[in-house]
Amino acid sequence: MNILDKIVADKRVEIDLRKSLIPVNQLEQSVLFERQTISLATKLRNSQTGIIAEHKRRSPSKSVINQSLNVFDVAKGYEDAGVCGMSVLTDGKYFGGSLDDLLTARASCNLPLLRKEFIIDEYQLLEAKAYGADVILLIAAILTRDEIKQFSEFAKSLNLDVLLEVHNEEELHKSIMPSLDMLGVNNRNLKTFDVSLETSKGLSTIIPNDFVKVSESGISNIEAIKELQPYGYKGFLIGENFMKTDNAGESAKQFIKGLL
Ligand SMILES: O=P(O)(O)OC[C@@H](O)[C@@H](O)c1c[nH]c2ccccc12
Numbered sequence: 001m002n003i004l005d006k007i008v009a010d011k012r013v014e015i016d017l018r019k020s021l022i023p024v025n026q027l028e029q030s031v032l033f034e035r036q037t038i039s040l041a042t043k044l045r046n047s048q049t050g051i052i053a054e055h056k057r058r059s060p061s062k063s064v065i066n067q068s069l070n071v072f073d074v075a076k077g078y079e080d081a082g083v084c085g086m087s088v089l090t091d092g093k094y095f096g097g098s099l100d101d102l103l104t105a106r107a108s109c110n111l112p113l114l115r116k117e118f119i120i121d122e123y124q125l126l127e128a129k130a131y132g133a134d135v136i137l138l139i140a141a142i143l144t145r146d147e148i149k150q151f152s153e154f155a156k157s158l159n160l161d162v163l164l165e166v167h168n169e170e171e172l173h174k175s176i177m178p179s180l181d182m183l184g185v186n187n188r189n190l191k192t193f194d195v196s197l198e199t200s201k202g203l204s205t206i207i208p209n210d211f212v213k214v215s216e217s218g219i220s221n222i223e224a225i226k227e228l229q230p231y232g233y234k235g236f237l238i239g240e241n242f243m244k245t246d247n248a249g250e251s252a253k254q255f256i257k258g259l260l
């Protein structure tokens with residue numbers, strides 16, 4: 001079993017438990033369920049910089065990144081830095097995140113928030129909405145075409161934007177459909193953790209122009225952004241580079257200053 005298979009197997013157990021603790025109607029009755037969501041895709045289309053900054057405490061590839069920052073300050077700092085959106089890891093076991101982190105980020109800023117999660121069940125989309133997300137991630141490597149269609153259409157019915165993540169041509173071909181807003185190319189292979197910006201470059205030409213293109217992972221300097229922009233990328237998802245410092249917001253601010 002590779003790491004991705006393990007994460008998904010654990011996720012199935014976790015979702016069953018969550019469902020038994022919080023029924024769907026309780027999620028639907030939460031105050032945030034009525035909130036007007038903000039479109040990340042629209043913000044990226046109109047942005048010169050396109051930074052999506054992530055809150056990530058640890059990961060299977062890097063173990064600890066930063067356990068001492070608090071989400072409230074990180075979200076405020078990112079907003080103050082002028083990022084387009086924030087990504088919040090909500091997986092607990094492998095990334096040290098939680099839905100409470102999402103709720104805290106929501107209370108702290110008005111940025112579009114991406115629920116960064118391994119989505120394999122519609123229930124997780126209701127959770128995303130109930131905890132204040134604006135955007136959901138779908139990972140092509142763990143979903144069938146039918147599931148991508150089902151989940152993305154359900155997300156759209158909840159007014160959530162959809163970011164679909166691919167890592168290779170096969171995943172991309174299987175995933176193209178009108179219910180997606182953004183296509184993300186993960187420069188990190190989730191099965192081996194190898195990172196290369198060439199992945200984004202190579203896949204850029206076969207992503208139809210109606211989708212906002214996002215390059216994800218392994219972006220550690222301004223040069224990388226400058227290198228990717230000519231390939232049509234409008235969004236750049238950055239986690240570790242900001243989170244490994246003692247002030248994530250401030251490092252995002254300096255980064256964006258350098259880009260303008
Ligand atoms: O910390 P980095 O290398 O800047 O990467 C951020 C983000 O792209 C990465 O966390 C990520 C991209 N896709 C994912 C899917 C699941 C978990 C995590 C991810």
